[in-house]
Amino acid sequence: MQLPSGTINDSYEKDMAIIRTRWQWVMFIGFVVLIFVFPAFPFVSNYLLRIINNIVIAMILVLGLNILMGYAGQVSLGQGAFMAVGAYTVALLGHKLGVPFWLSLPAAGLSAGIVGVIFGAPSLRVKGVYLALATIAAQFIILWIVRHVHAFGGVSGVPNPPAAIGTFTINSQLSNYYLIIVVAIIMTFAAKNIARSKIGRAFVAIRDNDLAAEVMGISLFRYKLLAFFIGCFFAGIAGGLWANLIGHVQDEQFPLINSIWYTGMIMVGGQGYTLGAIIGTFLLLGVQEIVVLYGPSLSHIPGVGGSGYAGFSQFLMALIIVLFIIFEPRGLAHRWQIFKSSYRLHPFSY
């Protein structure tokens, strides 16, 4: 990692710190403060908050998928379904047993993680395309089960009682915004640190060559399943937040297409960069929201807009991802790194 000039690693703590310079601290604290006062700005409407809530929930999921796919190299096309597991866990625990949200949210992560381990088990025998298919199968099977088993609410879904702290219930977009932001900050911190730890390095070794990793003493059984557990844990947390945000969980909220977009967000942002997961999510979902917002008003142009704009936004997002895979296979985060290093070295090219 390149550091600004004059920053020297003269102790282990300094070497391991994420934030190194005083200016970075200023920016970091400023950013956190900005996030927390964001809803107070006059241009922020409930609609905008709803969009941001959705994006940040997706971001939490993509952070987990980034660990699973970007670091451990295990492709998962069923993240949407694992998110559904988390959402149903929160809704069912809250609705049927009255479990408070701060207990059911970790439970959502755990249950999604366990289901993820079950469906990730084929990764021990197969990889690449075969594994991708197993996770697509997971997507269909999980959603089929929640739809057809009456204990899970069936077609009509499960209502979710809003989370509450004391007497204060979190049911508006604004209160959900703060809940989601706090969880997102914790999860981002966790994702960043998992990636830097022994576990993260083991994942990278497995991604680069799993046989070689095993020869080096990395237990494939343990770490592959752990990767699935972590990736799906994040999905479960995202699902739990979603359940609280939307208030009524239904199987149609987690289609295959979402799982595809999550994978695409990783490709756009850059595999194996925590920052990439964040950029990719905001970029792609931002594009989608813009099309949804302006699509209907474009309907006077023949062929665009009108009833077809849902298809158009799907096509546009796919096109963006395809272009990124072809022209920028390491994603926007890589481009950002290049920019940062050339900026630091500015008068000299290397």
Add this chain to the structure above:
Amino acid sequence: MNGGVYALIALGIVLIYKSTRVLNIAQGQFLVVGAWIAFTFSSKIGLNIWLSFFLTLVAAIIIGFLIERFTFRPLIGQPISALITMTIVLMAGIEGLVLWIWGGWVETFPDFIPREPIRMGNIVLSQQLLWMFIIAMVFIGGFALFFKYTRTGLAMRATAEDHQVAQSVGISVKTVFGQTWAIAALIGAIGGIILGSLYGVSYQLGEWGLKVLTVAIIGGLDSIPGAIVAGLMLGLLEKVATGYVDPIIGGGLEAVFPFVILLIVLMIKPYGLFGLKEIERI
């Protein structure tokens, strides 16, 4: 009887995997595009149905070439996750394009095969299904002959065996990749016409592509006979399962059954019935 169509579509997936090592998850979208183009030619423009089928096949070949040229050729040598993401995003993109151009409703072809069922003793068979089965089988047989006796087919088989060796004996691997995608798109369009005339033309035909992936896996991703055997097998199994198990669990099994089978196969025999087992070396 669905088995024949399964086998035909799976043939397209297997072909692409065999020669380019790309698992084409988007194969189902070739069905949709083929069906809609055929519908546009025959019903909207009002051409003769057989002429419009012919034009559809030509269009499918062009589409196949274009997809290979602009999406997969730049990815030669890229890691597998990029390829997987590319195919599945392609699936989403084509689906979006279809929804954008043709909309999300269901249309029907003009009948070109009589609907009256045939009776053979006690068995009542839908004439449409029977003809579709025969058409699928004829095309499968045709492709088998194509691979065995034509120069292009031979080049494709050589490429499937080993890219470098094929290159060194003077076969242009890139051209073969293009031809493979064109043929797969052609097969998809044929399947799309068949399924479209049975179940109506709509974007939902794309789901068949995902189901058929199961067929390709069961048969072994790089085995053409495997695809045919597994296609017939899954068609049969699916009907048996929906016939006998559905009443017990309350219906709807048909949608998920192939995926359950897929998961089981991946657990116990990941390279399928006839597939080559990959041996890895560091």
